[in-house]
Amino acid sequence: xxxxxxxxxxxxxxxxxxxxxxxxxxxxxxxxxxxxxxxxxxxxxxxxxxxxxxxxxxxxxxxxxxxxxxxxxxxxxxxxxxxxxxxxxxxxxxxxxxxxxxxxxxxxxxxxxxxxxxxxxxxxxxxxxxxxxxxxxxxxxxxxxxxxxxxxxxxxxxxxxxxxxxxxxxxxxxxxxxxxxxxxxxxxxxxxxxxxxxxx
Numbered sequence: 001x002x003x004x005x006x007x008x009x010x011x012x013x014x015x016x017x018x019x020x021x022x023x024x025x026x027x028x029x030x031x032x033x034x035x036x037x038x039x040x041x042x043x044x045x046x047x048x049x050x051x052x053x054x055x056x057x058x059x060x061x062x063x064x065x066x067x068x069x070x071x072x073x074x075x076x077x078x079x080x081x082x083x084x085x086x087x088x089x090x091x092x093x094x095x096x097x098x099x100x101x102x103x104x105x106x107x108x109x110x111x112x113x114x115x116x117x118x119x120x121x122x123x124x125x126x127x128x129x130x131x132x133x134x135x136x137x138x139x140x141x142x143x144x145x146x147x148x149x150x151x152x153x154x155x156x157x158x159x160x161x162x163x164x165x166x167x168x169x170x171x172x173x174x175x176x177x178x179x180x181x182x183x184x185x186x187x188x189x190x191x192x193x194x195x196x197x198x199x200x
Contacts, residue, residue: 002089004098007033007077015077017051017065031065033075033110039125039139039172046155050114052123052138056101059083060123061113062138064155076102076110082118115149115157127173127182131197135161139170139184146170146184168193 007015010032017030017037036054043050049065059082063075078099085091085101105112117123122142129135129148138147148162168186175182181196 004078004095007035008074008079017049029072030067031073031075033077033079034063035077035081038123041126041128041136048155050126050136050155052126054123055081055083055116055120056089057084057086058118058120060117060120062115062123062126062149063111064114073111074109075113076105076108080105080108080110082113082116083120114151114155121145121147122169124171125173127175130175130177130180134158137173137182139173141169141171141187144168144170144188146173166193 003014006012010029015034016032017034019028019030021028030049034053035056037051038054039052041050047067049067051063051065053061053063055061061082065073079102081101082103083101085095085099089095102108120142121140124139124141127137129137134152135148135150138149140147144165144167146164146166147160148164150158150161152158166184166186168191169188170184171187172185173182179196181194184193186193
């Protein structure tokens with residue numbers, strides 16, 4: 001979180017998304033400038049990754065990473081963020097130089113998130129809604145909720161369709177295609193929560 005230089009340093013794995021080839025252990029850099037990635041989903045039809053990541057004080061992000069040969073996308077952290085520094089972070093010349101948290105990512109040559117939350121929800125996992133086209137479930141820790149979010153065909157944010165208050169910190173969600181069920185890991189209690197397509 002507070003190692004400001006590493007996410008933009010190509011000699012460090014901090015703040016990076018990497019690919020590891022199992023046959024020869026070759027590591028390929030996919031993207032950089034991430035603060036704290038929490039969830040990831042591979043979109044085969046788009047040849048892309050969609051990831052969620054914690055901002056600092058606000059500014060949780062959903063980012064789309066297009067897997068284009070030889071392109072390494074930069075998402076800006078800690079130069080750009082829609083969140084703010086926590087009150088305990090000293091704002092001095094060092095912080096201002098390496099972590100100014102400029103708001104508009106694209107103004108500084110970085111990729112914009114496809115969605116960000118001004119107030120922190122403690123974003124965690126993202127999963128496709130298999131019942132609705134271009135709709136995704138985004139889970140949260142701090143907010144103890146599941147957000148149902150709609151994007152368009154090009155992954156521009158359209159709207160939040162629904163917010164389901166689970167009253168449980170949701171750490172992870174997976175989809176069982178055989179049984180058409182979603183399984184949620186709630187860590188407050190902790191408990192396993194599930195819902196299937198034939199359930200109301």
